[in-house]
Amino acid sequence: MQRFFYLHLRAASQALRTLLQQPLSSLLGLAMLGLAVALPVCLYLLVSSAQQWSQGLTVKPEITVFMELNAERTDVVVVDEHLRQHKSIADYEFISREQALKVLLEKQNLQDIGQALGGNPLPDAFIIRPKELTPEQMEQLAVELSHLPLVENTQFDAGWARKLAQILAVLQHFTLVLGASLAVTLLLVTHNMIRMQILAHRDAIEVSKLIGAPNPFIRRPFLYLAVWQGGIAAALGWGLAQAFIATLNPLIADFAALYHSQAELHSLNLEESALLVVSIIGLSCLTAAWTCTRLLRKLEPR
Amino acid sequence: MTSAPSPNPMIQFSEVSKVYPGGIEALNQLTFQIDKGEMVFLAGHSGAGKSTLLKLIAGIERANRGTVTVNGQNLSKMHPTELAYLRQHIGLIFQDHKILFDRTVHENVLLPLEIIGFDRREAAKRVRAALDKVGLLNKEKMNPVRLSGGEQQRLCIARAVVHRPAILLADEPTGNLDRAYAQDIMELFKSFHQVGVTIVISAHDEILMREYGQRTIRLSQGKLG
Numbered sequence: 001m002q003r004f005f006y007l008h009l010r011a012a013s014q015a016l017r018t019l020l021q022q023p024l025s026s027l028l029g030l031a032m033l034g035l036a037v038a039l040p041v042c043l044y045l046l047v048s049s050a051q052q053w054s055q056g057l058t059v060k061p062e063i064t065v066f067m068e069l070n071a072e073r074t075d076v077v078v079v080d081e082h083l084r085q086h087k088s089i090a091d092y093e094f095i096s097r098e099q100a101l102k103v104l105l106e107k108q109n110l111q112d113i114g115q116a117l118g119g120n121p122l123p124d125a126f127i128i129r130p131k132e133l134t135p136e137q138m139e140q141l142a143v144e145l146s147h148l149p150l151v152e153n154t155q156f157d158a159g160w161a162r163k164l165a166q167i168l169a170v171l172q173h174f175t176l177v178l179g180a181s182l183a184v185t186l187l188l189v190t191h192n193m194i195r196m197q198i199l200a201h202r203d204a205i206e207v208s209k210l211i212g213a214p215n216p217f218i219r220r221p222f223l224y225l226a227v228w229q230g231g232i233a234a235a236l237g238w239g240l241a242q243a244f245i246a247t248l249n250p251l252i253a254d255f256a257a258l259y260h261s262q263a264e265l266h267s268l269n270l271e272e273s274a275l276l277v278v279s280i281i282g283l284s285c286l287t288a289a290w291t292c293t294r295l296l297r298k299l300e301p302r
Numbered sequence: 303m304t305s306a307p308s309p310n311p312m313i314q315f316s317e318v319s320k321v322y323p324g325g326i327e328a329l330n331q332l333t334f335q336i337d338k339g340e341m342v343f344l345a346g347h348s349g350a351g352k353s354t355l356l357k358l359i360a361g362i363e364r365a366n367r368g369t370v371t372v373n374g375q376n377l378s379k380m381h382p383t384e385l386a387y388l389r390q391h392i393g394l395i396f397q398d399h400k401i402l403f404d405r406t407v408h409e410n411v412l413l414p415l416e417i418i419g420f421d422r423r424e425a426a427k428r429v430r431a432a433l434d435k436v437g438l439l440n441k442e443k444m445n446p447v448r449l450s451g452g453e454q455q456r457l458c459i460a461r462a463v464v465h466r467p468a469i470l471l472a473d474e475p476t477g478n479l480d481r482a483y484a485q486d487i488m489e490l491f492k493s494f495h496q497v498g499v500t501i502v503i504s505a506h507d508e509i510l511m512r513e514y515g516q517r518t519i520r521l522s523q524g525k526l527g
């Protein structure tokens with residue numbers, strides 16, 4: 001067991017020395033990878049922060065249920081009872097046709113026109129605030145409520161909610177695409193780095209194989225090189241994302257204040273950070289293992 | 303040349319043939335054995351199959367027909383990784399030395415011990431002992447490019463014996479050396495032989511072979527001559 005740890009420790013330090021031996025090219029490569037990591041991380045933080053912010057908005061989507069003009073008080077009570085028992089409705093408010101007309105005339109200074117109308121053209125209405133539902137679920141609820149007795153129609157301002165959800169979905173998709181691009185970039189850079197390293201150490205590899213080095217022994221320093229590269233790139237990406245958040249947050253706070261709201265980008269939490277580091281190191285390692293297996297097969301001793 | 307079966311074989315060839323791609327027949331139906339602790343010369347002209355035979359013993363090449371057995375293990379049935387571990391018990395001395403010129407003399411000799419996974423302190427001790435044995439201790443920190451041909455050959459020998467292998471295979475170890483250097487090298491082999499190492503040396507210097515009076519396996523166009 002001591003030998004096992006010794007071999008791994010030696011391979012890890014050998015790999016770190018390899019990185020440090022060419023500081024400039026290592027730094028440039030790592031900076032490129034760090035940027036490639038930072039881009040999707042920043043976008044992910046933007047999207048998830050926007051999602052959190054939109055969920056916390058005080059202005060919630062509402063459904064308005066308009067009764068028919070000939071609806072009686074008893075019809076209104078039936079609808080009221082139905083709404084009270086509905087599981088998808090958080091709360092609702094009844095606005096009688098008299099109340100609606102009063103508010104309309106007061107708000108628009110139309111008292112004179114009100115007298116000229118000779119009657120009340122407005123229906124009784126319910127303003128409904130559903131529980132947290134997707135835009136599709138809200139639309140379904142609106143259709144369901146429109147079928148209640150003596151309900152004329154329902155109005156659901158789905159536009160802005162749907163647009164916001166769609167924008168966030170597009171951004172989420174874009175984050176995934178950027179994440180996939182990062183994975184491909186990481187794969188190519190790691191493959192190229194390991195390939196160059198193997199070719200640079202071709203003589204040592206051939207001699208080592210001749211004198212009894214099994215493939216795991218040959219492969220080990222290259223795998224650790226990928227671990228170092230992936231780990232450092234992940235740390236750099238994380239740091240750049242933090243810097244991005246720190247720079248952008250005051251601007252977002254100022255912008256949100258204009259709308260009497262509070263908003264900020266959140267940082268990666270511990271779980272997300274760990275996932276980022278582990279997945280990047282894992283991907284680097286897998287790529288390095290594949291590259292080593294492919295190239296070492298060509299360097300069998302002769 | 304064939305020998306009677308011995309109860310103590312280290313290397314056994316049974317009907318071994320080796321044909322390289324392109325139909326080049328390097329060895330043809332070879333059957334012989336080498337005992338534990340024996341020192342044997344492989345003689346023959348260039349192209350007779352000496353290097354191929356050594357590569358078969360080391361598991362670097364595989365036979366097309368027949369079986370090669372080393373220390374009781376049939377090499378044709380072994381996985382490449384198992385062959386690599388087998389080579390950790392074999393010391394190889396190459397005709398072209400195969401020295402790594404981006405490492406010091408010390409680091410070159412250290413390589414087999416690193417592969418086996420020796421403790422750093424014990425490994426350093428063994429490297430110095432091996433370099434002392436071949437007379438290169440005072441040059442351990444040098445780059446091998448500054449060594450003479452004879453010194454490079456001795457460096458190769460130090461690397462081959464540093465892990466105290468059971469078998470030592472040497473491919474033309476004195477080929478490029480003058481007689482004085484060649485005798486130095488042969489004396490080293492003799493000293494390893496005295497401590498029980500099985501040694502197979504490919505050579506074509508008949509005088510030198512006669513001088514050391516060991517069994518000689520002669521090859522001619524891939525067959526025992």
